[in-house]
Amino acid sequence: MVSIIELLAEGVSFLYSNDIEGSKNDAEWLLAHVLNCSRLTLNLNGQTTISKESETQFREQLLRRARREPLQYILGKVDFHDIKLKVDARVFIPRGETEILVEWLINHINKCMGNTFSDGENFPSLNILDLGTGSGAIAIALAKRFPKSCVFAVDRSPLALEVTRENMRRNGVNNLQLFTSNWYSAFEGDQELFDIIVSNPPYLTRQEFDTAQDEVRRYEPVSALVAEEEGLRDIRIILDGAQRFLKKDGVAAVETGILHPQRLQKIYGKRFRQTEILKDLNQFDRFFIAYR
Numbered sequence: 001m002v003s004i005i006e007l008l009a010e011g012v013s014f015l016y017s018n019d020i021e022g023s024k025n026d027a028e029w030l031l032a033h034v035l036n037c038s039r040l041t042l043n044l045n046g047q048t049t050i051s052k053e054s055e056t057q058f059r060e061q062l063l064r065r066a067r068r069e070p071l072q073y074i075l076g077k078v079d080f081h082d083i084k085l086k087v088d089a090r091v092f093i094p095r096g097e098t099e100i101l102v103e104w105l106i107n108h109i110n111k112c113m114g115n116t117f118s119d120g121e122n123f124p125s126l127n128i129l130d131l132g133t134g135s136g137a138i139a140i141a142l143a144k145r146f147p148k149s150c151v152f153a154v155d156r157s158p159l160a161l162e163v164t165r166e167n168m169r170r171n172g173v174n175n176l177q178l179f180t181s182n183w184y185s186a187f188e189g190d191q192e193l194f195d196i197i198v199s200n201p202p203y204l205t206r207q208e209f210d211t212a213q214d215e216v217r218r219y220e221p222v223s224a225l226v227a228e229e230e231g232l233r234d235i236r237i238i239l240d241g242a243q244r245f246l247k248k249d250g251v252a253a254v255e256t257g258i259l260h261p262q263r264l265q266k267i268y269g270k271r272f273r274q275t276e277i278l279k280d281l282n283q284f285d286r287f288f289i290a291y292r
């Protein structure tokens with residue numbers, strides 16, 4: 001029988017020899033997942049021996065990771081903002097940058113609605129639309145934070161929406177409605193419906209995708225990542241639609257590629273009352289905000 005500490009050391013060295021960045025971190029996550037415990041528990045119980053079954057399971061997962069399958073797909077879960085989400089190959093893995101967008105929106109809503117929210121009362125009843133919801137990361141985080149608001153989330157992929165539905169259930173959210181839709185097509189014929197439109201749409205160029213890490217290129221859905229017209233096509237559909245679907249004083253907040261915000265400012269600067277560019281944690285221009 002092998003102990004936790006021995007198996008972990010073997011896992012780290014296997015991943016390292018397969019050029020996996022963060023091999024210690026990944027091996028710990030995988031073993032903790034197999035044993036259904038925390039990483040701290042692993043480290044506190046290094047001499048404990050492991051069943052043959054768990055050992056086999058761990059080795060299978062190490063192989064998947066060595067083939068560059070993203071850690072989050074193997075674990076089947078990811079933490080996002082203050083929620084936990086199921087993820088698998090049907091959906092894009094939510095990224096840390098997008099948490100900045102969610103946090104910005106929460107601050108904007110709090111500031112602009114003039115509520116403190118400290119006592120859990122007086123939540124605003126806004127109509128919020130998340131375009132291209134994938135796992136539901138943005139929509140579910142906002143629906144939980146603003147329980148009196150109606151959140152609408154669309155995705156073109158019915159398979160992705162199966163995962164969103166599961167994540168709604170896991171997070172106990174019921175103020176969120178899902179639509180299979182090509183961007184705004186589910187709302188065709190309407191206008192001025194939403195106070196907030198938020199999106200993390202596909203924005204990589206084909207060339208950026210072709211040179212992305214194997215984890216992204218080989219495992220994540222290409223339809224979630226790549227956009228025509230130098231990565232701008234979907235962003236432009238979203239901002240063009242925002243001019244019509246936002247209520248007066250509403251705001252559109254979109255995650256973009258780092259070269260996009262300056263170009264968007266030129267195109268949309270005069271079409272909206274005000275526009276703004278926000279940076280990500282690496283100080284790259286990453287988000288474009290447009291106020292109707």
Ligand SMILES: C[S@@+](CC[C@H](N)C(=O)[O-])C[C@H]1O[C@@H](n2cnc3c(N)ncnc32)[C@H](O)[C@@H]1O
Binds near residue numbers: 094098182200
């Ligand atoms: C980069 S992923 C973002 C997923 C999620 N919002 C997040 O931040 O983790 C983009 C999402 O847009 C969806 N999508 C792509 N084209 C679309 C379209 N024409 N209409 C609706 N959704 C679309 C993809 O299926 C994918 O789920």
